[in-house]
Amino acid sequence: MVYTLSQSFKVEYTEYEEIEEEFVLNVAQLQLEDAKPADTVVFEKPSAIQMRFIRPLFIRALIEGRLVGRVMVDGGAMVNVMPTSFFKKLGKDEDELKPTDTIMTDFTRSGQQSRGALMTDITVGSKTLRTAFFVVDADSQYNLLLGRDRIHANECVPSTLHGKLF
Structure with missing residues (x-):
């Protein structure tokens, strides 16, 4: 089952470049238009050490x-x-x-x-x-x-x- 968000949701992406073969940080923030700052949800990319464990x-x-x-x-x-x-x-x-x-x-x-x-x-x-x-x-x-x-x-x-x- 797939759920899609309506246009009223705003998604901001923050990307950092690759430094010395490691990605420093990639963050996606999902914020509801009428939400208070405390209602912001942040999805962080796993660290390089954590990424090692999700490889095939x-x-x-x-x-x-x-x-x-x-x-x-x-x-x-x-x-x-x-x-x-x-x-x-x-x-x-x-x-x-x-x-x-x-x-x-x-x-x-x-x-x-x-x-x-x-x-x-x-x-x-x-x-x-x-x-x-x-x-x-x-x-x-x-x-x-x-x-x-x-x-x-x-x-x-x-x-x-x-x-x-x-």
Whole structure:
């Protein structure tokens, strides 16, 4: 459900520039037109230390004996995802995909048909498991996305706080 504010709300943004690779402060103030100064709500951007804990969890893995960086662990994803660009880097052919009628839906509820599923061995740490990846046409910041399917099969607990899998 989405709520929108009427035009009677005034939003002021205060932005500071990046200094020595850290953002000093970004503040957004929401003030009701008829409100008293004490009714002002201030939203502050987390500090650099706090920002460290809200980054995505990226790990390295071995897929078919090749070291792969930028493997994102996402406890909110139901399935494992492989972008088509990485599928091609592995030298795979469309014939190796198992046909599927699965429609992948992202957080914006936009969906797209999966090209198919690829079964492959992936090693994370000392565990090697046969894993199914849904191959999708997507621009991504990751090479592979490991969802709950892989997390539970590997019996691990992801921690963005520690930046590790336990």
